[in-house]
Amino acid sequence: MYLEMMLLTDGRFQVEGKYTSAQAGLEHLARSKVDVVFLDMDMPEMNGLEAGEQIQQLNSDIRIVYITAYSEYAIEAFEIHALDYVLKPIDPDRLAKTLNYIERSIPVREVNSFGNWRVRCFGHLSFDDGAGNDRQLKWKTAKAQELFAYLLHHRERWIAKEILLETLWPDYPKDKALTYLHTTVSQIRKLVKEWQGQISVEYALDSYRLVLDGILYDVSEFERATDREPAITGQNRLFYENILALYRGDYLEEYDYPWTETLKSNLLERYLNFVLRVAAYEIEHGFERKALERLHFAEKKAPYSEEICRLLLTTYARQGEYASLNRHYEAFVKLLHADLGIEPSQETIRIYNQCKKMTSP
Template sequence: MYLEMMLLTDGRFRIEGKYTSAQAGLGHLAVSRVDVVFLDMDMPEMNGLEAGEHIQQLNSDIRIVYITAYSDYAIEAFEIHALDYVLKPIDPDRLAKTLHYIERSIPVREVKSFGNWRVRCFGHLSFDGSVGNERQLKWKTAKARELFAYLLHHRERWISKDILLETLWPDYPKDKALTYLHTTVSQIRKLVKEWQGQISVEYALDSYRLVLDGILCDVSEFEQATDKESAITEQNRLFYENIIALYRGDYLEGYDYPWAETLRSNLQERYLNFVIRIAAYDMEHGCERKALERLHFAQQKAPYSEEICRLVLTSYAQLGDYASLNRHYEAFVKLLHTDLGIEPSQETISIYNQYV
């Protein structure tokens, strides 16, 4: 899962599957076209060298990268044409070299023209490329944008025509709503035509779905990275900073879509919890100013959070900036009193008194 997160953050490659069973992985390779396999050496059913031989028999064009804690097998690995051999724990800089090798080894015809694009749902809906060029799509109507966002929201799941009509055109007669749906789908298909099939709206059995083939989605990346609360270390800190950077605003911020509210709240909560964790790590390692920058941005999203307030106070105390500490605390007390008619908790008051 850690390797998957690093690959998704890099953005050049698409994950076709991941398995803890060598047999299941070989079954996938037997029916799917895959360019690269990252393979462990120590596995229960067969070791990595045996699995590598099976992979070569299935398709000799598949590149194999061994990732293992054991260096003893390196020579044998390269004898079966392994592309690279990376030792655990994985160093991000070392993995970057491996990914460069992979990219050079894949023929140009296999690289998709829009493979480095990402659809952004944090903040305003947009697309951006690997070189930072962002594009706002020119939606013909607001409903075209909402339908695209709604299908994207459901991550390639089929959505029945009736649900689409009830959600997006609830106040129209069914025949008129159907006309609007067909027109809007047509508008979306014309708009994404330049992506050469990598973005498509599919129809089957009175249902629609949006398919992204090789195009990343910032929300999916963020969710996968935050599903498991692994400890923040110096080795993975950069990865987690990149994950935090994905959150450029709330989910579909600025669009009044009732169906997005639940996920919006969930993602914001994940983000705030993650910021608190990485800010605490920064403070433990002498990076209080970096922690403050993260915390001030997070507090704009959760202005009444006492946990964030306490971390801000602690950061100022560690820096010896007691004037800023006092200003922040007084502003927080005033905000709680004015907006909510309450006082800070005893824990927050005690921490403030301790510092001053």
């Protein structure tokens, strides 16, 4: 979505959700704290004006910005206290003014002093202060770190106490495991107290959840950006480079948490698909060195990937690096032989022969 990409590129605001159904959006607002809603005038179920009225009834502090192709609704929109009214197609300069309005409209008491902070789970669990500096929390026990990571893994969903006991303390009697759970939750709450409620562990109906209020989460950012597959262009290339830079390693790869495996595999697959698309653009548009760095990092994650191998061969050929081309192909053939007992596909052989012709001295 073009609007979401511009918001993420601007960097001042965190996208909490996006919906094509007004009802689904209203349900999200009923259970989550949100400062601003960008609302289309033309939606199924109800129009934007009706949705705006319901949003105001839910929480009159929510700022509404209408994004629409119809200028004739502007007066009615401002009658329900819309903050702004932006016509499609969205002009980046016009949107920048809107974002400035939003920033100025948020009272000082609401400004998030940790707004640039990010919880990182790619590679290892850490906290980024917004200036690129990683901070490791001093967990009192390994279980405190795992419980925090497990609750974070479930993205603010309530997790029943019984599931936590079975997952983290499966070999202990229930009464002892329950004591450990209460102690561990207390340790986490003390550790995150400095975030002034912006990171909190909540309890209700025999269930727990971890809430991040205005603090970024690298996995969510990465997933939102890779949910869609727009063409890579000169205008959005930097945005996608920043998204790929979030992937500093596999999801929680430094810890032996069995419950991470499904999401870890999913995120790696997303990353590899995304790398191939960005690298293909870079090769085509003269950024071969960047593509090589990106592909070599990806190759460590997927050493048997023929798609990565083919792009590396193409990059070497474009740069006229005959020796590197042959060395890489021979090493790849040897690896497939030794580890999998197979030959490269006919497509990979064809690309190699084609690249050899391009670089033959």
